[in-house]
Amino acid sequence: MSEPKNGEVRIGVYVCHCGANIADTVDVKAVAEYAASLPGVVVARDYKYMCSDPGQELIQEDIHNLSLNRVVVAACSPSLHENTFRGAAERAGLNPFFVQMVNIREHDSWVHSDREAATEKAKDLVRAAVRRVYFHKPLEKRRVPIHSEVLVVGGGIAGIHAALTVANSGKRVYLVEREPTIGGHMAQYDKTFPTLDCAACILTPKMSAVKAHPNITLWTYSEVVSVDGSVGDYKVVVKRKPRYVREDLCIGCLQCIDACVFKEAKFDDEFNLGLSKRKPIYIPFPQATPKVVVIDPEACIQLRTGKCKKTCLEACAERGAIDFEQQEIYEEIHVGSIIIATGYQTFDPRRLPQYGYGKYPNVYTTLEVERLVNASGPTGGQVITRDGRVPKSVGFILCVGSRDERTNRWCSRVCCMTSLKLAHLVKEHTGAEVFIFYIDMRAAGKGYEEFYQRVLNEGVHFVRGRVAEITDWAMDPSEEGKLVARVEDTNTGFVRRIPLDMVVLAVGIEPQSDALNVQRLFGIGCSMDGFFLEKHPKLAPAPTYTDGIFIAGVCQGPKDIPDSVMQAGYAAAEAIALADTGYFELEPNTAYIIEEECSGCKTCIPLCPYQAITFNEEKGKASINEVLCKGCGTCVAACPSGSIKQNLFEDEEIFSEIEGVLAYA
Amino acid sequence: MEDRPITDKLVTSADWEPLIVAFFCNWCTYTAADLAGVSRMGYDHNVRVIRVMCSGRVDPQFVLDAFAHGADGVLIGGCHPGDCHYVEGNYKTLRRYYLLKRVLRDLGIEEGRLRLEWIAASEGEKVAKTINEMVEQVRALGPLRLTRRFKEWDAELASIEAQARSEEVATHA
Numbered sequence: 100m101s102e103p104k105n106g107e108v109r110i111g112v113y114v115c116h117c118g119a120n121i122a123d124t125v126d127v128k129a130v131a132e133y134a135a136s137l138p139g140v141v142v143a144r145d146y147k148y149m150c151s152d153p154g155q156e157l158i159q160e161d162i163h164n165l166s167l168n169r170v171v172v173a174a175c176s177p178s179l180h181e182n183t184f185r186g187a188a189e190r191a192g193l194n195p196f197f198v199q200m201v202n203i204r205e206h207d208s209w210v211h212s213d214r215e216a217a218t219e220k221a222k223d224l225v226r227a228a229v230r231r232v233y234f235h236k237p238l239e240k241r242r243v244p245i246h247s248e249v250l251v252v253g254g255g256i257a258g259i260h261a262a263l264t265v266a267n268s269g270k271r272v273y274l275v276e277r278e279p280t281i282g283g284h285m286a287q288y289d290k291t292f293p294t295l296d297c298a299a300c301i302l303t304p305k306m307s308a309v310k311a312h313p314n315i316t317l318w319t320y321s322e323v324v325s326v327d328g329s330v331g332d333y334k335v336v337v338k339r340k341p342r343y344v345r346e347d348l349c350i351g352c353l354q355c356i357d358a359c360v361f362k363e364a365k366f367d368d369e370f371n372l373g374l375s376k377r378k379p380i381y382i383p384f385p386q387a388t389p390k391v392v393v394i395d396p397e398a399c400i401q402l403r404t405g406k407c408k409k410t411c412l413e414a415c416a417e418r419g420a421i422d423f424e425q426q427e428i429y430e431e432i433h434v435g436s437i438i439i440a441t442g443y444q445t446f447d448p449r450r451l452p453q454y455g456y457g458k459y460p461n462v463y464t465t466l467e468v469e470r471l472v473n474a475s476g477p478t479g480g481q482v483i484t485r486d487g488r489v490p491k492s493v494g495f496i497l498c499v500g501s502r503d504e505r506t507n508r509w510c511s512r513v514c515c516m517t518s519l520k521l522a523h524l525v526k527e528h529t530g531a532e533v534f535i536f537y538i539d540m541r542a543a544g545k546g547y548e549e550f551y552q553r554v555l556n557e558g559v560h561f562v563r564g565r566v567a568e569i570t571d572w573a574m575d576p577s578e579e580g581k582l583v584a585r586v587e588d589t590n591t592g593f594v595r596r597i598p599l600d601m602v603v604l605a606v607g608i609e610p611q612s613d614a615l616n617v618q619r620l621f622g623i624g625c626s627m628d629g630f631f632l633e634k635h636p637k638l639a640p641a642p643t644y645t646d647g648i649f650i651a652g653v654c655q656g657p658k659d660i661p662d663s664v665m666q667a668g669y670a671a672a673e674a675i676a677l678a679d680t681g682y683f684e685l686e687p688n689t690a691y692i693i694e695e696e697c698s699g700c701k702t703c704i705p706l707c708p709y710q711a712i713t714f715n716e717e718k719g720k721a722s723i724n725e726v727l728c729k730g731c732g733t734c735v736a737a738c739p740s741g742s743i744k745q746n747l748f749e750d751e752e753i754f755s756e757i758e759g760v761l762a763y764a
Numbered sequence: 765m766e767d768r769p770i771t772d773k774l775v776t777s778a779d780w781e782p783l784i785v786a787f788f789c790n791w792c793t794y795t796a797a798d799l800a801g802v803s804r805m806g807y808d809h810n811v812r813v814i815r816v817m818c819s820g821r822v823d824p825q826f827v828l829d830a831f832a833h834g835a836d837g838v839l840i841g842g843c844h845p846g847d848c849h850y851v852e853g854n855y856k857t858l859r860r861y862y863l864l865k866r867v868l869r870d871l872g873i874e875e876g877r878l879r880l881e882w883i884a885a886s887e888g889e890k891v892a893k894t895i896n897e898m899v900e901q902v903r904a905l906g907p908l909r910l911t912r913r914f915k916e917w918d919a920e921l922a923s924i925e926a927q928a929r930s931e932e933v934a935t936h937a
Contacts, residue, residue, distance in 0.1 A: 176798045176801070177815070178794075178795065178798060202798075202813070204801065205797065205798040205800075205801025205802060206797055206798075206801055206813050207809075209801040209802070209804050210800060210801050210804070210805065210806055210807055210809075210892070211806065211807075211809045212806060213809060216809040217809060219809075220809050220812070223812055224812060227812070227814075618847075619846060619847070622849065624791075624792070624847065624884065624885050624886070625884070625886070626885075626886040627886045627887065632885055632886060644791055644795070644849065644885070645849070688817060706820075706856060708850055708851035708852055708853070709851075729850055730817055731817055731818035731820050731821065731849075731850035731853045732816065732817055732818055732820060732821030733818060733820030733821065733850065733853050733856050735821060735823070736820060736821050736822060736823035736824075736860070737856075745817075745821065748816060748817060748821060750823070753814065753816070753823075753826060754826070754829055756814050757785060757814065757826060757829050757830050757833060757835075758829070758833050760785060760812035760814070761783065761785065761812075761830065761833040761834045761835055762833070
C-alpha cells in the first residue's frame with residue numbers, strides 16, 4: 100500500500116490533546132477541522148493521547164479502512180515520538196517514512212499562552228506538514244553492523260562497573276584510564292555514607308576483578324587521542340604514556356622505591372592531595388591496580404639529567420622491569436560503542452578567599468579529611484591538624500562553590516552526606532565538638548535521612564547560615580590560637596563567632612577542567628554547567644545524541660556512588676543490547692546524486708566533512724558513497740544544478756513546508 | 765495538489781504581526797527549542813520552526829523563498845562553532861550567511877531581517893531570548909511586503925515595456 104493507486108495522495112491528520120498539555124492552549128478540534136479542509140486530507144481527527152495504544156490503533160485502522168498513504172501527527176517533538184508513529188504506520192503496512200510529525204507541544208502549547216495565537220500557529224504548522232508529506236517517498240533504513248567490542252573511558256567506580264558488566268556479558272572491553280591506577284575518587288574515600296562500609300573493601304575487589312577479567316584490556320596511564328567513525332565502528336587511537344616501568348615485568352615488590360637515590364620522599368603525593376610525600380618512583384596507593392610502579396619524569400634525576408646512580412635499576416636487576424628508554428605508544432582499536440565515565444574535579448576553594456583555604460593551614464577540604472581519617476592515609480587514620488594537634492572543635496562549611504551565583508549554580512548533591520559522614524568519623528576519631536554550617540540539609544536517598552538523624556543524635560551542632568568569614572583574629576582569650584567562623588545563625592537571628600581548631604570546606608563538584616576537549620573529541624554535547632549532555636533528561640539519561648556513545652557517572656552530573664553504579668549499569672546494558680542486536684538502523688536521510696543532472700562542477704566535494712563524495716573522472720560526475728554519508732545535507736544546499744537530493748529533506752519537501760507555514764489560507 | 769495563490773492577508777490587515785520563519789538544526793537548536801518547551805519558557809508566537817538536520821542544509825534559496833512568500837524575518841539556528849554534529853556544517857552556514865546578507869542588501873531587504881545564531885542543545889533560554897529579540901527587531905522594521913513589492917515591480921516593468929513597445933510602434937509608423 101506504499102504507493103497510491105493512480106498517484107492519489109490520501110492524507111490522515113491526527114491532532115493530539117496530550118491530555119491537557121496541548122488541548123489547554125491549542126483548540127485541537129479547530130485544528131483538526133481546519134486540517135480536514137486541506138487538499139489531499141481524507142480524514143482528520145483529534146484524540147486525547149495519540150501515542151497510546153488506542154491512539155496508534157486509530158491511525159492503523161484508518162490506514163486500512165480509508166486507504167491512507169500519508170500520515171501527519173500533530174503532537175509532541177519528533178525526537179520523542181517520531182519512531183512511535185512510524186512504527187504504527189509500518190504495522191499497518193505503510194512505509195514508515197510517509198509519516199510527518201508536527202511539534203505543537205514543545206514548540207507551541209508549552210511556550211505560548213494566547214489560545215488564539217497558539218491555535219493559529221498549530222494550523223500553520225499542520226498545513227506545512229500536510230503540504231510536505233505530499234512529497235514524501237518510501238525509504239529504507241540502512242543497517243550497519245556493530246563491532247561487539249566496547250571502549251570504556253575512565254576507570255572510576257562508574258567506568259569499573261560498566262566495564263565489568265559488559266565484560267561479564269562476554270564482550271571484549273577496553274578500559275582506558277589516564278591515571279596510573281584505576282579507582283578514581285572512590286579509592287580516596289575512607290567510608291561510604293550512609294552505611295559506613297569501608298570504601299576500599301567494596302572497591303578494591305572490583306578493581307582486581309577488572310585486572311583479572313579475561314575480557315578486559317586495561318590500559319592505565321593512557322588517554323584517548325582521536326575518535327573516528329560512527330556507531331558500530333569507531334576507530335579510536337589511545338596514547339599509552341611511558342611509565343618507565345614495564346607492566347609485563349613489574350611484580351609490585353616495591354624494592355625499587357626503597358632503593359631510590361632519594362632517601363626521603365620529597366614530592367607531593369597526588370593521591371593524598373599533598374598531605375604526604377612520595378619519591379620519583381612510586382605507587383599511587385598500596386591497592387593500586389595494576390600494581391605497577393611508575394616514575395615521575397619531572398622528579399626522576401635519571402630522566403631529567405641522565406646522571407643518576409640508578410639504584411632502582413640495580414634493585415630490579417633480576418626482573419629488569421625498569422626501562423628509562425620507554426616511549427609513548429599509540430594503539431588503534433575498533434569498537435562498536437563507547438561509554439564515557441570521566442568523572443569530575445572538586446571545586447578549588449581558593450576561589451573563595453573568605454574561607455582562608457591556602458592561607459590558614461588548618462582549613463581543609465572534605466577530600467583531604469577523607470585521607471586523614473583513612474587508616475592507610477598520610478597520618479595512619481589520625482585526625483590531626485597540620486601543626487600536629489588533635490582538634491577539639493571542628494567546623495564543616497557546606498555548599499562551598501555550590502548553589503552560588505558567583506561560583507557554581509548547581510547543588511553538588513553529595514556534600515551534605517559527605518559532611519555528615521565525616522562529622523561522624525571525626526567525632527569518633529577525636530571526640531571533638533563538631534559544627535555543621537549549612538544553608539539546607541539535603542539527605543535524599545535510601546537511609547540518608549535516617550543517617551542525618553543519627554548524626555544529630557550524636558550531638559553534632561547544626562548551625563543554619565552561610566559562614567561569612569574564617570579568621571584567625573581573636574576577639575577574646577578563648578579565640579587565641581584558633582580559627583573563628585563568623586556566621587549569622589538564621590535560626591536564632593544572632594551573629595555568632597565560633598572558635599575552631601579545624602575548618603573543613605565541603606567543596607562542590609564540577610566538570611573536569613578538560614571536559615570541553617573530551618566533549619569535542621567524542622562529538623557529544625555539554626549542558627550549560629559543562630557536564631556531558633544526555634539524550635533525554637528523564638528517559639535516556641545515559642545515551643547521548645551521538646549514536647553508540649553513552650555517558651555514566653559524575654561526568655553527566657553530580658551523583659553519589661549508588662547512582663553512578665546504576666547509570667553505569669544502564670550504559671553497559673545499552674552497549675550490550677547494541678552489540679547483541681548486531682546491527683544499527685540508520686536514518687535514511689542520506690544524500691544522493693541525480694547523475695544526469697550533475698554538471699561535474701565539484702562544488703560539493705570539499706564541503707563533505709566525511710569524504711563521502713568522490714569525482715568520477717570517466718563520467719565527469721560526482722558520486723556519493725551512502726555508507727559514508729551522515730546526512731547533514733550541506734552538499735545539497737550547495738549544489739548549483741540542484742542535482743543532489745537528501746532523503747527526507749528534499750527541496751520540494753522543505754519548499755512546501757516554507758510555503759505551508761506562510762500561506763494564509 | 766492545486767497551486768495556491770500567494771496571499772498577503774496579514775500584511776493588509778491593520779493588526780500586522782511580524783512572522784518569522786526559523787530553520788533550526790536537529791542536534792542543537794531544535795533540541796534547545798524543545799528544552800525551552802519542556803521548561804515552559806514563554807516566547808513570542810510569531811515564529812514557525814522548520815527542522816533541518818544541519819544548518820548547513822539551509823539553502824540560501826530557502827531564505828529567499830521564505831521572504832518571497834511573506835516572511836518578515838528569517839532566523840537560522842545552528843550549533844556553536846566546534847560543536848557541530850557534522851564536524852563543520854555551521855562554518856559553511858556562516859559563509860553562506862555573509863554572502864546571502866550581501867544579496868539581500870541589494871534586494872533592499874534590511875539587514876535585521878536575517879539572523880544566524882549559535883544555540884546549543886542546553887540553551888533553551890537563548891531560543892526564547894533570540895526569538896523575542898528578533899520579533900521586536902522585525903516589528904520595528906515593519907512588514908516586508910515582498911509579495912506586494914513583487915507585484916509592484918511587475919506592474920512597473922510591464923508599464924515600461926508597454927511604453928517601449930508603443931514608442932517602437934510610433935517610430936516605425
